[in-house]
Amino acid sequence: MEKSAQSEFIRRFKSNPFVFVGTIVILIIVIVAFVLVPAMVPNEGANIDLTFGYYDKIPITYVRGNYLAQVQSSYAQYMQRSMNESNALSISSQVWRSAFEETVIHIGMLQEMKKAGFVIPPELVDKEVRALPQFQENGRFSLTKYRQLDKATQLSLWKDVQDSLIAQRYLSDVSDLRQSSKEAAFIGAMASKERTFAMAAFPLSSYPVEEITAFANNNQELFKTVHLSKITINSNEREIQQILTSVEEGGQLFEEAARTHSQDNFAESGGDTGVKMAYELTEEIPDETERETVLNLARGDISPVVKVPSGWAFYRAEETPQPADLNDQDTVEKIRTYLTGFRRGIMDDWLIEKAEQFIARAEDQGFDTAAGELGLVKQNFGPIALNYGNFTLFKALSSDTAPELASAVSNENFWRIAFSTSLQSPSAPFILGDNALVLFPLEENTLEKENIDSIASSYSSYWLDNNTDQSIRNRFVRSEKLEDNFWITYFRYLQPSI
Incomplete structure (x- = not known):
């Protein structure tokens, strides 16, 4: 029974933390005077600083009665019945860490809403405070019960309710968020056209020794x-x-x-x-x-x-300077390295010129014939859709059989040329990685409407799966704004008390 309670706590927190946290938030508001679990909080008189880190420069500190303390207490009460001597250390660390992460999320949500300029109307906060169960008498708000709290407690409670409403609004906005139907239709349209291609490549490695030596002779001072x-x-x-x-x-x-x-x-x-x-x-x-x-x-x-x-x-x-020995292969390769690193444009221009000469032949004699006469290896790839970034829902570009396309997936110029060039005609030459490429679109097919609709529908599910509560939670817990010192503080001050 103890293990099942512990497992249920972890399962509920990890599988849908925001829903579970929402329940905890309500519990916190309802229960102002809470019971602390023995041996899971520091001694009353302990003079220690329980600051577990910072989010957006805001300290995440345990102070009796604050948000972190209330969440820690709620989690501890939930886990108390499953706690025994053998698992006390494990449960304590789970409770404190969960409370810490919930506080990070809480602060993160408040900060996001603050930066967005969102403000809860004070009258709405007043209304929520008046509706709290502890102030009800005969079904109505009791001002007498409310005034039994001192001014500091009233102010703290009002602030807790205000923050809770802001956080709940954040969660509501996120959970209600949906992608535009036009966005799904746009994704479907991207997938609707599939093209197959032939390709000719002019690699950087083909830049000839004659060009290298000519450059070296014109720039002898660089290579002495x-x-x-x-x-x-x-x-x-x-x-x-x-x-x-x-x-x-x-x-x-x-x-x-x-x-x-x-x-x-x-x-x-x-x-x-x-x-x-x-x-x-x-x-x-x-x-x-x-x-x-x-x-x-x-x-x-x-x-x-x-x-x-x-x-x-x-x-x-040690020696008088000497001109470069252009008959030495190592010297020539060193000059090639210089050109590649510092004067790459000269080499790219040469490749583009060779590609343009090929295009002129291809337009006159045909792509295959021109490639054969120049000794080029024609490569085919596709069918592919206009799939920038290799989106998982429709056909992706693979460089397995055409390594020259290794960097094409996220290259806007590649996709623009690939899907704007007319069928059965060579594209303009372009540089991709260490190659000048010429594409030759062979054919284009349009998917059936059912397939397009299926992709659009799948995109909706994909979008939701990648915008879950867990991913939003990770936005804060894994944020660069978080300075996480939790375990340092926990092991320094809290573990010895177990």
């Missing part, structure tokens, strides 16, 4: 190689100037100074930074004049002190 060593000081410029002077005057060797003083990852290697291309120093030495000075050092020359992101540094050239 330098072999440098450096000493870095992060503290102050005066210190590094003293080290530079010592090295220049022969007071210590560059390598010794690097190992002794340098404050970077190259200290142990005597300052040797290895061979780099000139463009790799752009972020390391932001000032262009200082960077050019370092890049043009002759072998053995030492630079003046230059500003670097971490502080100050000076460099020594």
Whole structure:
């Protein structure tokens, strides 16, 4: 019996927390003077701060008589009969955590309504207070009974009723919320047209070596190689100037100074930074004049002190700068990496140009023939509906057989081109990921009305399933506005009392 009561409490709270909480809220309003369960609340005289966290910077604190205390008491009373020596710790933590989360939700709802500018008319609050059972006598409100409460208690009760009405209005608005019938019809219309496609892809990897070397020859200063060593000081410029002077005057060797003083990852290697291309120093030495000075050092020359992101540094050239060896495959691939990261537009323009040449052939000779002559692999996919984001209720786009479409699902340009291009004609070329693509819509089918209506109907159920009480509850309990320190406070102050 005890286990079943505990299970029922958890089931009711987790399966439909707002309905269950609504019952608790009513109970709180009705029962002003509540009975605390022994050993589940701190001692009366305990001087402790039971602040379990903050929601939207509002403290979630247990103070006798406040919302958290009332909910904790109500939950504790509900669970009291199923509590024994063996399960006391478990039930206590469940009660306190449930009360904490309910308070988070309560504060969250009040804050949402406050920010929305919602105000409960005072006369409505007065009416609800007068209707409370504890103030009824012979079926009517008893002013005498009400005046038996001191002013502070009256004010607190009035505020509790006001907050409860605001929270109930929030819950009512959310539970009555329905998506527009036009929205369901719109989803049905999206699913109504299904297209199949052929596709030609021009991958970034096809960008030729000849284009890379031509770019490198026109930008030789970017890719000349330098072999440098450096000493870095992060503290102050005066210190590094003293080290530079010592090295220049022969007071210590560059390598010794690097190992002794340098404050970077190259200290142990005597300052040797290895061979780099000139463009790799752009972020390391932001000032262009200082960077050019370092890049043009002759072998053995030492630079003046230059500003670097971490502080100050000076460099020594281990070799005289050399032009990039464009016959070396590793060098060419390094330049390709530069283009991909910093000058991607040049490569994309080349891909688009090749795609446009293909389109001209396709319009003249046909898609399949043009693809065959250029050695392109034609890929087919579909049928798919206009399904941005791969909505689960109708046919989705899969990239399993066409990896070039891996990023297409949430790409607006892809969907616009796919469903605006005329049938049996090539689309305009466009960049998607690491490819330039040309789509060729093969055919389009319209679903039967029953299928469209079924999708629209299913969307209504889908929408409701994804806007349940639980998801709304998670809005607050998992909100970034919540600073959750519950378990820290619970284990510090409450667990030892069990």
